[in-house]
Amino acid sequence: MPAMHVRLGAFSAALVLTATLSTTAFAQKKYDTGASDTEIKIGNIMPYSGPASAYGVIGKTEEAYFRKINAEGGINGRKINFVSYDDGYSPPKTVEQARKLVESDEVLLIFNSLGTPPNTAIQKYLNQKKVPQLFVATGATKWNDPQNFPWTMGWQPNYQSETIIYAKYILKNKPDAKIAVLYQNDDYGKDYLKGFKDGLGAKAASMIVIEDSYEVSEPTIDSHIVRLKATGADVFINITTPKFAAQAIKKNAELGWKPLHFLNNVSANIGSVIKPAGFEAAQDIISSAYFKDPTDPQWKNDAAMKAWNEFLDKYYPEANRADGAVMYGFIVSQGMVQVLKACGDNLSRENVMKQAASLRDFEPVGLLPGVKVNTSASDFAPISQLQLQRLKGETWELFGDVISSDAGG
Incomplete structure (x- = not known):
C-alpha cells in the first residue's frame, strides 16, 4: 500500500x-528584431519638408505622445524608441528611408508613414520582409487587402467611401448639378475620383463637366481654378492636399466663383488650410470628419479635449491647436499603444499584426461620438464612419448622422 x-x-x-x-x-x-525586455523600436516616415510638409506635425505629435507613454512607465515596462525620418513626400526617398529603418535601425515595425504614393512605393518591400506597415497615414482603399498584403493596414476612413458620401449628397440635394473636379494626379487623387464617380453611378458622365488634375510639383494651381470656373460648374469637388487646398479656396474667392464646394477630409484643416486661405473665402464648404475638431466650441468642456490639451501643455506646448493634424497624430498614436499593450510579452511581428486585426469597438480619446475602431482578419480598415460638416464662421459645424462608409453612405 x-x-x-x-x-x-x-x-x-x-x-x-x-x-x-x-x-x-x-x-x-517572444521578440522579433526591434523589441527586447526594455525597448520597442518603431519606425516612421513623414514629409517634414516638401509639398506636403503641413503634415509633418503628425510625426511631431506622435513623438510627443510616445514621450508621454515612456514618462508614464512605457508599455508593459518597455520604452518606445521612435525613429522618424523625412522623405519630402518623394517615393524614391521613402524607399531609401524604409530600407534604412528595417535594415540599419532594425525597427520592429513601420507606423503611420504618410501619403499614398510614398506608402505604395514601400508596400511590396515591407510585405516581402514581413515587417508590419501599420496604420498608414493615407485613406487609399487598397490598404485594406489582407489577402494580398497581410502586413499592411490602413487607419482612417477610405477615400472612395468618403467621396461616395459626397456624391449621394449631391444626387439628393442638387440633382441637376454641373460638377467640376480637381484632383492630384497620383493614386491618392485617383482613388477619391473613382469613389466619387462610383457614387454618381450612371449620372457621372452627364453631371461632371470637367475633370482636371495637377502635379504635386506645380508651385500653384491658380490656372486650374480659372479653367474650372470657365465651365460654368456650380459644384466643385476639391481633391487636394493642404498647400493646394488653401490655394484653391483663395483663388475661388478672388475669381468670385461660388460653387457648392466639397473639400476632401485630408485638407479639412482649420490651422493649415482654412485660416491661411481666409475664413471669409471658405464659408459653407462641406467636408467630413471622424474626430473632434479642436476649434469647435461645442467640445470646449469635453473630457477628450481637456485630455488633449493637458497632453500638449506637457509634451508639445508649441503645437498649433487649431491644426486637426495634431489631433489625428494624438488619436492614431493611441491605436499603436493599444496594439502593443495587447501584444503583452509576445512582441513578434506576426503577433503585432494579429493584435492590430483584433480591435473591437476601441474608442481612442478624440473620436466623434459613435465612431469606433474595429478590425478583423478579413477587415483591415479600422475606421469606417464619417459625419458631414460645413464651415460656419471660424469652425466646422457637424450635420446629419454618423454615416458608416461601409454602406457607401
Whole structure:
C-alpha cells in the first residue's frame, strides 16, 4: 500500500512539473528584431519638408505622445524608441528611408508613414520582409487587402467611401448639378475620383463637366481654378492636399466663383488650410470628419479635449491647436499603444499584426461620438464612419448622422 502512495506521489509530482514547464514555456517572452525586455523600436516616415510638409506635425505629435507613454512607465515596462525620418513626400526617398529603418535601425515595425504614393512605393518591400506597415497615414482603399498584403493596414476612413458620401449628397440635394473636379494626379487623387464617380453611378458622365488634375510639383494651381470656373460648374469637388487646398479656396474667392464646394477630409484643416486661405473665402464648404475638431466650441468642456490639451501643455506646448493634424497624430498614436499593450510579452511581428486585426469597438480619446475602431482578419480598415460638416464662421459645424462608409453612405 505505501508503495502505491509513493507511485501516486511521484505521478502527481510529475504532473505538477509538466504543468509548471508548460506554463513557463507559455509565459516565455517572444521578440522579433526591434523589441527586447526594455525597448520597442518603431519606425516612421513623414514629409517634414516638401509639398506636403503641413503634415509633418503628425510625426511631431506622435513623438510627443510616445514621450508621454515612456514618462508614464512605457508599455508593459518597455520604452518606445521612435525613429522618424523625412522623405519630402518623394517615393524614391521613402524607399531609401524604409530600407534604412528595417535594415540599419532594425525597427520592429513601420507606423503611420504618410501619403499614398510614398506608402505604395514601400508596400511590396515591407510585405516581402514581413515587417508590419501599420496604420498608414493615407485613406487609399487598397490598404485594406489582407489577402494580398497581410502586413499592411490602413487607419482612417477610405477615400472612395468618403467621396461616395459626397456624391449621394449631391444626387439628393442638387440633382441637376454641373460638377467640376480637381484632383492630384497620383493614386491618392485617383482613388477619391473613382469613389466619387462610383457614387454618381450612371449620372457621372452627364453631371461632371470637367475633370482636371495637377502635379504635386506645380508651385500653384491658380490656372486650374480659372479653367474650372470657365465651365460654368456650380459644384466643385476639391481633391487636394493642404498647400493646394488653401490655394484653391483663395483663388475661388478672388475669381468670385461660388460653387457648392466639397473639400476632401485630408485638407479639412482649420490651422493649415482654412485660416491661411481666409475664413471669409471658405464659408459653407462641406467636408467630413471622424474626430473632434479642436476649434469647435461645442467640445470646449469635453473630457477628450481637456485630455488633449493637458497632453500638449506637457509634451508639445508649441503645437498649433487649431491644426486637426495634431489631433489625428494624438488619436492614431493611441491605436499603436493599444496594439502593443495587447501584444503583452509576445512582441513578434506576426503577433503585432494579429493584435492590430483584433480591435473591437476601441474608442481612442478624440473620436466623434459613435465612431469606433474595429478590425478583423478579413477587415483591415479600422475606421469606417464619417459625419458631414460645413464651415460656419471660424469652425466646422457637424450635420446629419454618423454615416458608416461601409454602406457607401
